[in-house]
Amino acid sequence: MFVFQISNILKSILPIIIIIFVHTKKLKLKKEVLDKGFIEVLDKLGTDLTVVNSARVSFGKRKEKFDDNDRKLVKFLAKNKHWSPFRHLMVQFHVKAPEFVMRQWYKHVVGIETSSSSSAKDHAWNEISGRYVPVSDFYVPSNWRRQSKDNKQASEGSIDDQKIAGKIFESAMSDILDSYNKLLEAGVAKEQARMILPLNQYTEVYWTASFQAIMNFIELRDEDTAQWEIREYAIAMKELMHEIFPEITGIWFEVNSH
Numbered sequence: 514m515f516v517f518q519i520s521n522i523l524k525s526i527l528p529i530i531i532i533i534f535v536h537t538k539k540l541k542l543k544k545e546v547l548d549k550g551f552i553e554v555l556d557k558l559g560t561d562l563t564v565v566n567s568a569r570v571s572f573g574k575r576k577e578k579f580d581d582n583d584r585k586l587v588k589f590l591a592k593n594k595h596w597s598p599f600r601h602l603m604v605q606f607h608v609k610a611p612e613f614v615m616r617q618w619y620k621h622v623v624g625i626e627t628s629s630s631s632s633a634k635d636h637a638w639n640e641i642s643g644r645y646v647p648v649s650d651f652y653v654p655s656n657w658r659r660q661s662k663d664n665k666q667a668s669e670g671s672i673d674d675q676k677i678a679g680k681i682f683e684s685a686m687s688d689i690l691d692s693y694n695k696l697l698e699a700g701v702a703k704e705q706a707r708m709i710l711p712l713n714q715y716t717e718v719y720w721t722a723s724f725q726a727i728m729n730f731i732e733l734r735d736e737d738t739a740q741w742e743i744r745e746y747a748i749a750m751k752e753l754m755h756e757i758f759p760e761i762t763g764i765w766f767e768v769n770s771h
């Protein structure tokens with residue numbers, strides 16, 4: 514009798530467990546990037562249909578299922594730079610990346626602007642504070658790239674002596690970490706002790722942006738002239754966008770692939 518009751522209870526709550534599991538799994542899309550970084554989708558607004566319904570409101574129309582006519586409409590919108598319907602899709606990401614990557618990311622002000630009081634820009638960048646949390650993770654490259662000969666800001670291939678570069682890096686990191694920890698032990702505030710930390714320190718942000726702003730980020734950063742490390746994030750982000758908005762992302766890249 515008792516076993517029967519338990520199995521009945523389980524049967525009745527199973528659909529709820531499945532819904533919670535699917536929902537959590539859907540939103541917990543996460544890609545590992547570099548040695549300790551990641552991009553995770555925390556939340557999203559809209560579906561593939563959102564773009565076409567936002568465009569069709571002009572005719573007072575709305576659809577429930579994405580079909581071939583919608584594909585044609587999205588293609589038309591993307592080709593002819595009717596971008597406002599793409600701004601109704603929003604994604605909130607949790608990103609862990611080295612500081613030098615975040616500095617480059619931060620230049621993408623549409624979607625993240627925090628310094629201007631202009632109401633035309635979003636305020637959607639929040640970052641972990643080295644004033645509260647001691648810095649503990651540092652990026653260690655797996656390849657030491659050679660300085661490019663024709664592009665002053667770029668790199669190419671690998672240097673021959675990987676070991677020597679690794680040794681120099683390790684020794685500098687060990688000295689820096691030792692000094693950072695000693696400053697903390699001496700009672701120095703984290704906000705000051707962090708001044709000696711290098712740009713490979715990992716930082717974490719929540720970044721929320723529209724589909725259009727995210728595509729702009731990917732187009733500029735998944736590109737030959739972008740630094741390899743930020744490119745890895747752009748590639749991971751592109752994969753996540755294909756997963757959460759498969760139709761719209763696919764068409765966008767079909768139309769905008771050069």
Ligand SMILES: Cc1cc2nc3c(=O)[nH]c(=O)nc-3n(C[C@H](O)[C@H](O)[C@H](O)COP(=O)(O)OP(=O)(O)OC[C@H]3O[C@@H](n4cnc5c(N)ncnc54)[C@H](O)[C@@H]3O)c2cc1C
Pocket residue numbers: 620621622623624726729733734738739740
């Ligand atoms: C390979 C590479 C190298 C770079 N090197 C440097 C560097 O050495 N130094 C440096 O400082 N930066 C550098 N950048 C950053 C670059 O200058 C841009 O700031 C960054 O790529 C953000 O691009 P964005 O302006 O399109 O993005 P967002 O700021 O997100 O803007 C998105 C779009 O909105 C529009 N927009 C934004 N603001 C305005 C505005 N005020 N008025 C009108 N339209 C607007 C534009 O169409 C813009 O493309 C580099 C970027 C790349 C990809």
